[in-house]
Amino acid sequence: MRTIKHTALALAGLTWGIAAADLDSELRTALQTAHFTGQVGSSITSRLGRPINPRLADLGRLLWFDVSGGLHSDNTCGGCHSPSNGMGDTQSIAIGIQNNNLVGPHRTGPRNQRRTPTAANSAFYPKLMWNGRFSAPSGDPFNNSMGFLFPAPESNVKFLPNDPAVTHLLIAQAHIPPTELVEVAGFTGTAGTIGPRFDAFDDGKGGIVPPPDGSGFRNEPIRQAVLARLNGNANYRALFGQIFPSVAGGGPIDFIMFGKAIAEFEFTLIFADAPVDRFARGDNRAMTVPQKRGALLFFGKAGCVSCHAVAGGANEMFSDFDNHVAGVPQIAPLFGVGLSNMIFDGAGEDEDFGLEQVTGAAADRYKFRTSPIRNVALQPAFFHNGAFRQLDDALRFHMNTAQSARGYDPRRSGIDRDLTYRLGPIEPVLARLDARLVNPVQLSSDEFQSLLAFVKEGLLDDRASKQNLCRLAPSSVPSGARTMRFEVCEQR
Template identity: 55%
Template sequence: MTLRSLGRALAALTAFLVLTLVLARPARAKGSSVDERLAKVLARHGFTGEIESTLESRLGRKLDKKLAKLGRDLFFDSLLGLNDDNSCSGCHAPTAGFADTQSIAIGIDSNGVVGPHRTGPRNQRRTPTIINTAFYPALMWNSRFFAVSGDPFDNSRGFSFTAPEGTSLSSLPHLLNAQAFIPPTEVAEMTGYEGPPSHDVVREEVTERVNDVKAYRKRFAKSFQAVKRGDDITYEMIAAAIAEFEMSLTFADAPIDRFARGRRHAMTLEQKRGALLFFGEAGCVRCHAVSGESNEMFSDFQQHAIGVPQIAPTDDPAHSNVVFDGPNADEDFGLEQVTGDPADRYKFRTSPLRNVALQPTFFHNGSFTSLEGAIRHHLDVYTSATEYTNKHLDRDLRGEMGPLAPVLAAVDPLLQEPIDLTEEEISWLCAFVGEALLDPRATPKRLEALIPEELPSGREVHRFE
């Protein structure tokens, strides 16, 4: 090679390298720009990614692992159900992110299976997750249990429940302690017989059952000095143990949290773009809020009507433990059941989105069985609802659906206009909600490890699929 040809070759190589750098620079700048934009958006909404680290400081103490383990055993034990066939875990399944395996919950009179093959009469709604509920200021689909202060750690203004409890549980230290008083008294969930006595009588029976088990008394004595001295276990102690277990199910360290704390590579580019849509053009954050009382849980904990098609079991009484609303008993009036105000009909609490990918079904009645389908419904409520079919649901939920017209007439103004996104943008949004909000510690395998092999009562643990 001559000196001249060598020079030409070097010049060509230099030009190629310069061109490569010029072409590569915009891509790097684009990625950097996305990071900067997302960081600014999160800061504007007050999202810190540090909510989990505040749990013990807000409790004013450390989590009690021994008490939480006792609460776990109570949570999985049908001893607490006077129908003798269901426990908290029968509906809050670790195999489904401590949410429901069903579109509409099956409580008492089930076949003892927890999973896709669970059978029995239906209740009225899907069971929501208990993961991260330590930070929820309002519980249940119609928010009928809530902290008046807007802070579940603050009982200074009381905890409000429907009758007969009212505000009588307000002396308890946390909203979850108060909520733990309720499930054993619910006919369709655990009690199992019509016309039950007062809730206090039911709790007394449950407490007596636990006191009669020597293994439980031994366990409670390790956490409560009164029991160690020979006093009886009280329902307040049972509730405290269950609440402690639920508080231990705090999994709020997802990629979005790590990004907010400065780890820019915690999220993929697709997830970041989806986040910008979520907080921006798609408008999701208007209801799935992170600021203030929302505690970074991706819910405003308010009630909205969002046009979800009405699903109910067939009209055979054997298929339902609950009488549905409406003239044909095929509707769920939602918040109206609590307030008595027809203006609240079809309104349900905004579902918190952390770890939502663990759920097999979505919305208050599980009418959608894919996260993408649920997201698409939000983007175009009227088209989604009118084209909806229930043929993908379990056989007993495939009958004629409840009326749709009044549901669509009540749709929240925030969702009345379609949100126009491209297919690529929808894929980004799904990546953000499904992946970037999922704490990697909350995998099904890890949650299934919490299922006890045996119970202090000697009763069988449900069969989890």
């Protein structure tokens, strides 16, 4: 009797063992076919062609959290790219200036337009932003042989090909956020100190329009005002002087230096060693069985990898860095004092035209960049406007968009109250839905749970967790300005 029992057990074990081995080899084949290696995270220094400079990165970290770099003196990178959420937003739609100094669920203030994506791993993105508007025409953010492409008012003239000072797309990108009026600069920040009054660009309704003389937004005066602050601060002069001999010799801190420091900090935010990476490198135990099954669906019949790509220029970031209409409901904050400081697109000022804002082509309306979804589980909300608060809801929607979009109710989605009052039209969006998203992805509930496990856990690098990242927020900053309060970090 006992022998039989043992044999039965051994047999069961054997069958399970064979099934597991099959699953492993099937997944390994799928990953190889997709050209996924799990090596991208460790490639940062070889891609840079040099080691990361820890002192420069630490200066970038201090700037990341020092509100004195924002002319409104109440926000900077960290207020939106928060360590409590994998260096992404705590909100469905970002809150910039005039905030209550909290970063977390109780942050209040006027809404901007979109959810802040994570800055982690962005060193590997050939196109930045929800509509990919800052890009490396070479297809490689580490390669400036074709310069870096920025829309007006910057244009790529500012970031010339082969400029030895601007060797990475992120150095160029760091020139932009400090100039964003709604994010950090405010509407009257430089008034009376330098350049034209920025409220001259006010459209009279609290929104922003370029000056009527056709010169476009003038960002350079804002940068000069930020630099004047840095150059007027002995601590920053000393910190920049430790790295840049010209500053030590009495020369000015310039914006390329600012960009280099910020980018260097971003190079330390590479969190691309998730279970799927470790599995791809040979560790069969790195993933659970549901994660493996989910990965097979992702790379196989669920069709995800056709957009959330990994090969070639995708740098294993799970995005083709192309723009598609994904049919996300159009959340429109109420416009007005304390509610929103952006005028949305469309006749009802309740739409987001996405890529069309950059190209001017009507065919690009409602297109957004495929989200690179590493560490997506750390986000408090999903899609470009955070229309969903639960990853499983977002995924269910995404796999059956045409059917679900019309029934979307912001009041039941869990998003913040102030975002529940206005929805832009959905029919024109659905009319343009990407062909690959028109037919629902048919999965059994087991399969759905596996896919969810893969997206949620299989793509998560634990180093991006708040336990690890909250310590990046300094307790004091070089300017001596008040520090932002990171709610969730305080609760640890």
